[in-house]
Amino acid sequence: MKLTFIGTGYVGLVSGVCFAEIGNEVTCLDKDLAKIARLNGGEVPIYEPGLGELIEKNRAQGRLRFTGELSSSIRSAEVIFICVGTPPLPNGEANLAFIEQVAQDIALEMDGYKIIATKSTVPVGTNDKIREIVSQLTRHPFDVVSVPEFLREGSAIADTLHPDRIIIGADSPAAAEKLAELHRPLTERIMTTDVRSAEMIKYASNAFLATKISFINEIANICEKVGADVTDVAKGMGHDRRIGPSFLQAGIGYGGSCFPKDTNALIQIAGNVDYEFKLLKSVVEVNQGQRFNVMTKLRHTLGELGGKRIGIWGLAFKPDTDDVRESPALDIVGALLAEGAEVQAYDPVATANFRAIFGQEGEVRWCETPFEAAQDADALCLLTDWSEFKALSLPDVQALMKQNILIDGRNVYTSEQVNEADLRYYSVGRPHVGSLSQFASEPAAFYGR
Known part of the structure; x- marks a missing residue:
């Protein structure tokens, strides 16, 4: 099929590339011409394992193109996927400004029947609003369907090509069958429902x-x-x-x-x-509140944090991604600086994105290796469970530290690993991992929030 994905953010880019991979003719459209130029130049704007290789392969085979040209992208497509952002408003509601603008853009460029499929996460009733906007601006026939995405960052390609299920919300049986036909190469676990139920799922x-x-x-x-x-x-x-x-x-x-x-x-x-x-x-x-348990444990072990040097391992919200949006590390690093601690931080891929969002330039030492982040630290806090951290020798890490405190916020290490080093080790909900004698001396009131 001929498909157009509007928006080359996480969902639109990964989805478009994967549908090209299974043989469709895919156009990825974005108004950000700088991003389109980067993609056409072979640069991948997000970190997702395997994505760059799939982009290169499908562009070379002529199934995938990136463009900022709206008219031809809409007119050439059988199915148009809306994949733009719905960022939160101050009250928590989804901001639908990008959705509404895209609906208008599609309507004004249509030259015949189109299926408009919404992949963006939108409140219940949004697809009805899309239908209303489009119908006011065009006389061409169309159907609006909801096809929510369930991708996990770090494994998004596998999630797209081998999904647990596909949800199709449609009022038109013909449009529902067209979307089912598109997704059958991925799975037979396809559920068709009404549009509002799909949005709610x-x-x-x-x-x-x-x-x-x-x-x-x-x-x-x-x-x-x-x-x-x-x-x-x-x-x-x-x-x-x-x-x-x-x-x-x-x-x-x-x-x-x-x-x-x-x-x-x-x-x-x-x-x-x-x-x-x-x-x-x-x-x-x-x-x-859970993320601030790290601060509680630091205060318990070190007392006042002013002037203490704290190493941070991991800034991304999860491993295998460079996404730091709503990462617990943002709050934890901010709290450490507010209490006067010196912070030295390392992440395999997310440092640049973290610095861009965090904004407090010059107040954190950005490290090139996990060992640099541990050097002369009074305490070390593991906040993202990258496999790189799991493989490190804890005795080697301890030898670099000023004090021997390791707070494992992701329960990465086993008791055997911990016992290889002389560490005061604190994990989450595992009071007996590490040296039993170490924990026998800790006050019971320490644990928890």
């Missing part, structure tokens, strides 16, 4: 996953107080098929471009129809 899915994360983090905080190991607790829970093991990894909370935005948006969607989503409000509150 996206928000509900992310809200449920966020709830699992906050739940296991609350369990971890209790485990620290009662002497249980949250990794064993989560494993035991996960064997129950009704629960499952995914998203039960305790840590310092979720971040990124989706979960924070979508949970807050769903709270607002509920509020707009006079319903208070109490559970989801608590999920958000728990997640925000």
Whole structure:
């Protein structure tokens, strides 16, 4: 099929490349001509394993092109995917300005029947609004469908090519079948529903996953107080098929471009129809507080943080991405500086993006290696579970440090690894990992928030 993806952000770029990979003729359209020039020059604007190779392959084979030219991109397409951003407004609602502008652009350039498919995450009722905007500006026939995305940064290519399911929200059976035909090379697990239900499935899915994360983090905080190991607790829970093991990894909370935005948006969607989503409000509150447990543990071990040197490992919100949006590291580094600590930070790929968002130039020492971040540190905090950190020799790291405090915010290290070094080691919900004698001397009130 001939497809156009409007927006070359994370969703639009990965989706467009993957649909070219399975044999479609794909145009990726963006008004940001500088980004288009970078893509045409072989530069990939986001870090996603394997994406650059797929772009090069499909451009060479003539199935993928990048352009800023609107008219031909709309007119040549059978299906037009809307993949523009819906950033949060100050009240948590999704900003639909880009969606509305794209709907107008499509309508004014149509020259015949088109299927307009929304991949952007949008509040319930948005596709009805798109239909209204387009119908006011064109006499050409069209259908609007909702095809929400469920990509995970760091594994987005695999998620696109091997999806758990495809959701198609459509009022037109013919349009639904056309989208199903497009997706059948990827999976037979295709569910067709009405448009509003498809819009809601996206928000509900992310809200449920966020709830699992906050739940296991609350369990971890209790485990620290009662002497249980949250990794064993989560494993035991996960064997129950009704629960499952995914998203039960305790840590310092979720971040990124989706979960924070979508949970807050769903709270607002509920509020707009006079319903208070109490559970989801608590999920958000728990997640925000969880990251500051790192600060609690630092204060416990070091006392006043003013003048202390703190090494930071990991700035991205998760491994295998350079995305730092809503990363816990933003709050933690900001809190450290506010208390007068000296911060030296390292991330394999996300440092430039972190610096651009963080903005406090000159107040952080940006390191080139994890060892540089550990050099002469009073404490070291692991905030992103990059595989690079898991492979490091802790005795070698400890030898570089001024004091021997390691706070593992992602439960990366095993007891065996910790015991190889003489470290005061603090993880999340695992009070017995490391030296048992070490933890016997810690005050019980220390654990938790």
